[in-house]
Amino acid sequence: MSRLRAAVVGATGMAGQQFVLALAGHPNIEVVTMVTSRTVSSYREALLEANGSSRWTQSEPVPTEMLEVPVVSSKEFRPDSVDVIFTAIESELAQELEPWFAQTTPTFSTASAFRYFSDTPLLITGVNDDHAALVRKQQQERGWRGFVVPVPNCTVTGLAITLKPLHEQFGINSVLMVSMQSVSGAGRSPGIRTLDILDNIIPYIPKEEGKVRTELLKILGQYTGEGIQPAEININCICTRANVLDGHTESVFVGLQRPAGLEEVRAVLDAYNPFGQRRLHSAPERMIHVFDDPYRPQPRLDRELGGGMTTSLGRLEAEPVLGGVKYLLVSHNTKMGAGKGAVLLAESMLEQGLLS
Numbered sequence: 001m002s003r004l005r006a007a008v009v010g011a012t013g014m015a016g017q018q019f020v021l022a023l024a025g026h027p028n029i030e031v032v033t034m035v036t037s038r039t040v041s042s043y044r045e046a047l048l049e050a051n052g053s054s055r056w057t058q059s060e061p062v063p064t065e066m067l068e069v070p071v072v073s074s075k076e077f078r079p080d081s082v083d084v085i086f087t088a089i090e091s092e093l094a095q096e097l098e099p100w101f102a103q104t105t106p107t108f109s110t111a112s113a114f115r116y117f118s119d120t121p122l123l124i125t126g127v128n129d130d131h132a133a134l135v136r137k138q139q140q141e142r143g144w145r146g147f148v149v150p151v152p153n154c155t156v157t158g159l160a161i162t163l164k165p166l167h168e169q170f171g172i173n174s175v176l177m178v179s180m181q182s183v184s185g186a187g188r189s190p191g192i193r194t195l196d197i198l199d200n201i202i203p204y205i206p207k208e209e210g211k212v213r214t215e216l217l218k219i220l221g222q223y224t225g226e227g228i229q230p231a232e233i234n235i236n237c238i239c240t241r242a243n244v245l246d247g248h249t250e251s252v253f254v255g256l257q258r259p260a261g262l263e264e265v266r267a268v269l270d271a272y273n274p275f276g277q278r279r280l281h282s283a284p285e286r287m288i289h290v291f292d293d294p295y296r297p298q299p300r301l302d303r304e305l306g307g308g309m310t311t312s313l314g315r316l317e318a319e320p321v322l323g324g325v326k327y328l329l330v331s332h333n334t335k336m337g338a339g340k341g342a343v344l345l346a347e348s349m350l351e352q353g354l355l356s
Contacts, residue, residue, distance in 0.1 A: 003028055004083040004355070009035040009097070011071070012046050012055045014187050015088035015110045018339025023086075024063035027281055028350060029343070031069055032082060039073045046071045057188070079146075080104040084346060084355060087111065088339065098148045105146040106355050108342040114148045115215060118227050122152050122218045124341070125348040126274030126287055127164045131223045132349055149349070151342045152219060153211045155179055155239060155248055158311045158331025160219045161287060162252065165272040166265065166325075167220055167231070171257030174234040174322055177212070180242040180249040181205065182299065185333045192241060202241035209239050247299030248333045255322030262318060265325050266290060269313065278351065282344040284309040290316060297330040308335030309344070 006023065010016040011034035020043075023031050040046050044067040047055045056062050074097060079085060085107040087098060094111035101107040114120045119138040121131035135147040152160065159177060166172060180201065183192045196202060217230035234255075242249070260268075269290050275283045284306025290313050291297055297305075297312030305312055312330045319326040331337055336344075349355050 003030040004350070005030060005032045005081075006084045006086060007031070007033045007035055007077065007079075007082045008086050008088070009074070009077075009101075010088035011043065012036055013088055014057055014184060015334060015338045017056060017058050018334050019086045019088055019343065020063065020066050021058060021060060022282060022335075022340040022343040024065060026343070028347065029084065031066065033077070034069055034071045035074055035077045036071055037073060039076055040071045043067055043069045043071055084108070086339075086342060086346070099142075102142070102144045102146040102148045104144075106346075106349070107146060107148045108346050109148060109150040110338045110342060111150060112153065112211070113150070115150045115152065121149060121223075121228070122215055123149060123345055124152060124157060124160055124219060125280070125283070125344045127160055128219055128223070129274075129348055129352070131228060132352060132354055133225075134223065134228065135349075135354060137226070149345065151338065151345060152215045153208070154185055154331075154333035154337030155181060155208060155250075156212050156215045156219065157333075157337040157341065158248060158329045159212070159250060159252065160216055161311045161331070162269070162313055162327070162329055163216070163220065163254065165268050165288075166254060166256065167233075169268045170260050170265075172231075172233050172254060173257055173324075174255035175216075175236075176253040176322070177235070177237040178251045179237065179239045180244070181239060182244040182246050182248055182333055183241065184246050185248065186241065197241065197243050200243060203238075205239045205241055209237050212237050212239065244299050246332060246334060247303030247330050248337070249297075249299055250329050250331075251326070252329060253319050253322055253326045254324040255319070256324035259323070260325075262316065262325065266316060269316075278348075280344060280347045280351065282307075282309065282340055282347060286310050288313055290314070297328065299330050302330050303332045308332035308340060311336070
């Protein structure tokens with residue numbers, strides 16, 4: 001089977017670089033072009049700043065196979081020249097470009113531009129794969145041969161992953177969450193000013209809490225064949241920015257509909273293995289890793305678990321106020337929560353026969 005020909009749009013940004021890493025050596029997908037604001041001979045050249053420094057910010061080096069991939073501007077890019085497109089661009093630009101891409105080509109996006117349309121699924125592989133069929137309605141109603149599928153806000157990803165098995169087994173009445181989010185979640189534009197974040201926690205992230213509330217209910221909602229009925233869960237949160245490079249930490253308090261002991265809850269979390277025998281290249285062996293050590297998880301120690309795709313969970317304890325459990329999680333915001341998570345999503349939809 002020949003590999004799908006792919007384009008990465010916004011390839012020099014932080015999320016775009018995660019696409020580049022996730023797609024290097026991929027058995028099913030080959031990056032044949034990249035799209036930035038200007039046309040240059042190669043990705044190697046696109047990464048160079050005017051002063052000679054590199055835009056590459058990842059701890060891993062640029063994959064050798066990606067250095068000579070040609071780079072074109074969005075004005076010269078032909079979406080119909082590839083089989084799949086991965087976009088890592090700001091939402092305003094996504095509103096303009098992604099509908100154009102989707103006229104011919106399946107498009108996977110890290111932007112929020114399409115997250116809230118009723119004909120657009122908001123997918124996390126292994127959590128709500130059944131929602132993916134909604135893209136057929138999107139194609140029919142918009143007259144597209146392709147589609148746009150966004151990944152959720154990176155803050156909601158680990159939260160939804162840990163709540164999914166609890167919601168299935170016990171039902172959930174209410175959720176309270178406090179996040180301590182890494183600076184990479186803000187990207188380089190607008191980013192976080194160094195003197196603001198050093199020795200500090202920023203107590204407010206504009207629009208973040210509304211995104212978490214809305215997106216969680218959509219992800220955990222019921223797909224009816226015509227659309228998604230949001231989950232009936234009371235949720236509130238406080239989202240903060242912490243002096244951490246990568247990995248979002250969240251304190252979560254859950255009120256369960258059916259009373260359950262800690263041993264039963266732990267067993268449900270340990271048994272959660274939505275990938276099973278699925279052969280998805282970017283999937284981790286375990287979706288959730290539960291720590292017994294009360295000092296884990298920690299972002300510096302645990303964000304790379306499962307190649308950055310496993311959500312770490314610890315401090316699992318009874319929560320008598322809401323009538324359920326409380327825990328702390330760490331989720332890699334630019335891997336599972338962005339680029340690599342979108343690549344995993346494309347793998348899942350290819351397996352389901354939804355990329356054609």
